[in-house]
Amino acid sequence: MFELFRFAARDKGVLPEHRSSGMLPWLIAIMLFLTALACWAGMSLAGAAASLSSDLDRRATVQLAEPNARLRDGQIRALMAELDKLSAVESVRRVSDDELAAMLDPWLGDTARNAEIPVPALIDLVFVRSGSAGLDQVKSLVATVAPNARVTADAEWLAPASSLLRTLKWLALGLVALMAVATGSVVVMAVRSSLNTHGETIDIMHLMGASDRQVAQLFERQIARDALLGGTVGVIVAILVILPLSARISSIGGGLPGETPVQWWSFPVLILLPVFGVGLARLVARRTVLSNLGDKL
């Protein structure tokens, strides 16, 4: 990998070192800044979607809307006893009346705690593994023990949110790909301009016996330096933006399952972005030089 940054002594000064640069490092800095933001957003959304999905896939709720409290409690106890016996079920928990009231408080206020309003009883289920097999067993059992109860997989009611997260994740990764294409295009234009500027020097080098590969290496190394400088600046600024942004997102909360705005592995990936940028810039520079020189003798 260090070959990426090595500037061979024999190439020293063959191309004027200050020339290729110009605006290129700053353009690359802007590209890498935007790429880092998109990358971070994509990784965070991917993490949140995965976490949400794994949380919900194994969860279901049994809802019993029986107005008669005594009958309701009896059915719930019977249901919990039977559900506990199922091998597909990892845990069964009745949602307490206080929890239900707390959930309804924002909408109904104290009314929810008033016994006059019939509040359905809820049982939270966690399956041993995700899939429909456990859910089918539970539905079958509930139909036998408490026919008026309803079983809902948690994934069903949060499916739109999960789908939105996945869509946003792919959008962010698409932006990363577009930024990579844009960065490559900037490098192509810079290399072509530099090839025109240094055409005479390249001709002399060819007549001295330089191969196209040697000429390409000069451009590659020069572009690599610019990309490393620009990429490092861009990513540092991006991290300075992301850190407080992450903190603010975390502080919003919301109680959604799977809510993980910052993945621990996001930062190593962001830090490696300039290296990817250098690799991309070198590859594009090499191909541009070789394809341009291919027309000459």
Place this chain on the structure above:
Amino acid sequence: MSSIVQFDNVGLRYGTGAETLSDLSFSLRRGGFYFLTGASGAGKTSLLKLIYLALRPSRGLVRLFGEDMVTIARDRLPGFRRRIGVVFQDFRLVPHLSAFDNVALPLRLAGVPERDLQRPVAEMLEWVGLSHRSSARPATLSGGEQQRVAIARAVIGRPEILVADEPTGNVDPEMAARLLYLFDNLNKLGTTMVVATHDLHLLSRIGSATMMRLDDGKLQDPTGLLRHPPARPDLF
């Protein structure tokens, strides 16, 4: 001796105009010393460009070092070009490199390590009388100094063929004599010399040299020494 350069029925045309060089058929023997003369516009520089592989002919066969250079793959050309030293008429020094770095360029391109090129480059610059200007850029050198840097650059790699286009055009008679002495020594070491010049005085200094004369793009070879196969094999 074997021929190092062989042209068979070579023609060269720029664009759609008339042929600049026509029907060139000759061979140069390895280790020979050749002067190429002719009026301005006769095609001397074009002929030299064909020899140092800056151009491909429009027709005919060009063989260098026993290989066909017309159909050769492009990626094999650098290997052959490194065996040819060139002194360009307009010097063609790299403007942002010092005299030292210009002379070192062929060695660096050939992959010679830095520690191994310092001494030969310094010696070469001393030989052409420019050791005190080794860090000067071409723009700050006089025409004669630039020409000497160009000559040093052409010979530093000990090429098998040295092609020089008016190499003494910008130097004083004393330096011209020294350069000719250098060429003669290189030739004695086995380098084939092809020197284009108008300087009749220069021609008389190398007794063993063969004269090539171009008139309107056609090679005059009254003695038959340049023919392939040669008219007088005893000379080869």
